[in-house]
Amino acid sequence: MTSRKREREALALADQLHSAAIHLLRHLRREDDASALSAPRLSALSVAVFGGPVTLGQLAKAEQVKPPTMTRIVTGLENDGLVRREGDKRDKRLTRIHATARGQKVLMAGRARRVELLARAVEKLGAKELADLQRGGQLLRELIDSMASTQ
Amino acid sequence: MTSRKREREALALADQLHSAAIHLLRHLRREDDASALSAPRLSALSVAVFGGPVTLGQLAKAEQVKPPTMTRIVTGLENDGLVRREGDKRDKRLTRIHATARGQKVLMAGRARRVELLARAVEKLGAKELADLQRGGQLLRELIDSMASTQ
DNA sequence: TGGACATCGTTAGCATAGCTAACGATCTCG
DNA sequence: CGAGATCGTTAGCTATGCTAACGATGTCCA
Numbered sequence: 001m002t003s004r005k006r007e008r009e010a011l012a013l014a015d016q017l018h019s020a021a022i023h024l025l026r027h028l029r030r031e032d033d034a035s036a037l038s039a040p041r042l043s044a045l046s047v048a049v050f051g052g053p054v055t056l057g058q059l060a061k062a063e064q065v066k067p068p069t070m071t072r073i074v075t076g077l078e079n080d081g082l083v084r085r086e087g088d089k090r091d092k093r094l095t096r097i098h099a100t101a102r103g104q105k106v107l108m109a110g111r112a113r114r115v116e117l118l119a120r121a122v123e124k125l126g127a128k129e130l131a132d133l134q135r136g137g138q139l140l141r142e143l144i145d146s147m148a149s150t151q
Numbered sequence: 152m153t154s155r156k157r158e159r160e161a162l163a164l165a166d167q168l169h170s171a172a173i174h175l176l177r178h179l180r181r182e183d184d185a186s187a188l189s190a191p192r193l194s195a196l197s198v199a200v201f202g203g204p205v206t207l208g209q210l211a212k213a214e215q216v217k218p219p220t221m222t223r224i225v226t227g228l229e230n231d232g233l234v235r236r237e238g239d240k241r242d243k244r245l246t247r248i249h250a251t252a253r254g255q256k257v258l259m260a261g262r263a264r265r266v267e268l269l270a271r272a273v274e275k276l277g278a279k280e281l282a283d284l285q286r287g288g289q290l291l292r293e294l295i296d297s298m299a300s301t302q
Numbered sequence: 303t304g305g306a307c308a309t310c311g312t313t314a315g316c317a318t319a320g321c322t323a324a325c326g327a328t329c330t331c332g
Numbered sequence: 333c334g335a336g337a338t339c340g341t342t343a344g345c346t347a348t349g350c351t352a353a354c355g356a357t358g359t360c361c362a
Contacts, residue, residue, distance in 0.1 A: 009281070010273040014266035016288045018179060021172035022194055023295050026215040026349095028169060040319065043173055056340060064177040069320055071341060076318085093328045093339040115165035121294050122161040129290055130160070136287015137167045139280055143272050144174050177320095191348065207311060220349055222312060227347085244310040244357050 017140065028114055037110040040065075044073050045107050048083050048099040055088070056095045082106055168291065179265055188261040191216075195224050196258050199234050199250040206239075207246045233257055 025039065037045070040063070047062050048054060054062075060070035074097055077083045082103035088094035099107070112119075125133065176190065188196070191214070198213050199205060205213075211221035225248055228234045233254035239245035250258070263270075276284065 006274065007270075009285075010270045011263065011266065013281070013285055013288060014270040014273055015262060016292065017175065017269065018266050019194070020288065020291045020295060021175045022190055023215065024168065024172045024291070025176065027295065027298050038318065039173055043170070057338090064174065065319090066321065067340060068322085068342080072319075091329070091339085095340065111166060112162065115162065115169050117298055118168065118294070119158075119161045119165040121298050122165055123157065124297075125290075125294075130164070132283070132286050133290045133294075134160075134164055135283050136290065137164060137171060139276075139284045139287065140171045140175070141167065143269070143276075143284075144171060144178065146275075147178050147268055147272050189347070208309090216348090217350065218311060219313080219351085223348075242310085242358070246311065 024118070028118065037106065037114075039114075040073055041077055042107070042110055042114065044070070045077055045082055045099065045103055046111070048077075048097050049104050049107050053086070053096045053098045056097060059097060077103070080106075175269070179269065188257065188265075190265075191224055192228055193258070193261055193265065195221070196228055196233055196250065196254055197262070199228075199248050200255050200258050204237070204247045204249045207248060210248060228254070231257075 028039070044059060044063055047059055051058075051062070056070055056074060057067060059074070060067045063070065063073075065073075074083060074085070078085060082100060084098045084100055086096045086098055088096055122130070122133070179190070195210060195214055198210055202209075202213070207221055207225060208218060210225070211218045214221065214224075216224075225234060225236070229236060233251060235249045235251055237247045237249055239247055273281070273284070
């Protein structure tokens with residue numbers, strides 16, 4: 001019955017979310033000029049810090065990126081002293097990525113700085129709006145996960 | 152009183168939205184391998200189509216990008232026959248960007264293809280969830296706009 | 303009116319991030 | 333032991349972002 005309308009709504013919403021994501025990241029990129037920690041590096045470092053020692057392939061998969069791309073991201077992080085490469089004892093093909101102490105510190109600081117502008121905007125919201133946005137964020141996360149598993 | 156908690160919540164939410172935006176865009180990028188219309192081009196083309204003839208500088212500002220970057224994006228679109236550069240009669244420093252008929256067609260097709268995966272995931276949501284997500288999207292848009300004006 | 307300053311878009315040059323193709327090293331399994 | 337699979341890297345391409353510098357054009361004031 002209203003499936004056409006439903007389809008239109010879904011497309012419009014998808015479009016809006018897409019556009020919002022683009023503009024959000026463009027804004028936040030500016031915010032860490034000083035930090036020298038780009039979005040992909042921040043995201044990968046986050047996995048290394050919270051996900052424990054992890055292989056490069058796992059990291060690439062987690063970040064939805066091909067191995068050569070992750071090789072370079074990890075090399076960048078390594079040159080900055082934020083992670084360490086270590087060979088696996090058992091399987092010598094594997095490279096395990098460890099976060100250094102400095103990596104952990106920088107992650108926290110960088111994350112905060114990067115999202116600071118957004119966080120300040122969020123703080124201005126009313127309680128109801130905050131709750132609504134939290135709900136939306138949760139739904140968005142689930143949506144993205146469902147896309148990932150479909151793929 | 153609960154300002155500390157409030158601050159923590161805002162930071163966590165900002166972080167979640169940041170992460171969601173990164174992963175969403177990484178997913179959608181895959182979806183238009185065939186289209187050869189990247190996110191920045193799609194977004195700029197959209198402004199040209201819906202915003203009428205627009206100068207390069209306006210386009211750069213709208214897309215939160217520096218003029219040299221927009222010069223190249225427009226050059227790419229022009230080489231694909233999607234937009235046309237035209238000099239302004241009055242002020243010869245200005246370059247007006249016009250979308251071509253082909254540009255309009257490709258925009259619609261590209262947008263749909265790019266967000267198709269997301270739209271299909273959205274279609275599976277229940278009515279309540281859809282409404283919540285729409286509300287979240289609206290709030291997110293307002294948040295981003297408020298960040299833009301602050302900057 | 304003429305010259306100083308401002309504005310616009312481009313070019314040049316650099317860094318990052320994404321990809322595919324190809325390779326060497328290593329592991330696994332028949 | 334040898335064939336094939338898996339892992340990470342290298343090489344090389346494209347696109348996007350930036351700053352610095354420049355030429356062309358407008359504007360404004362002395």
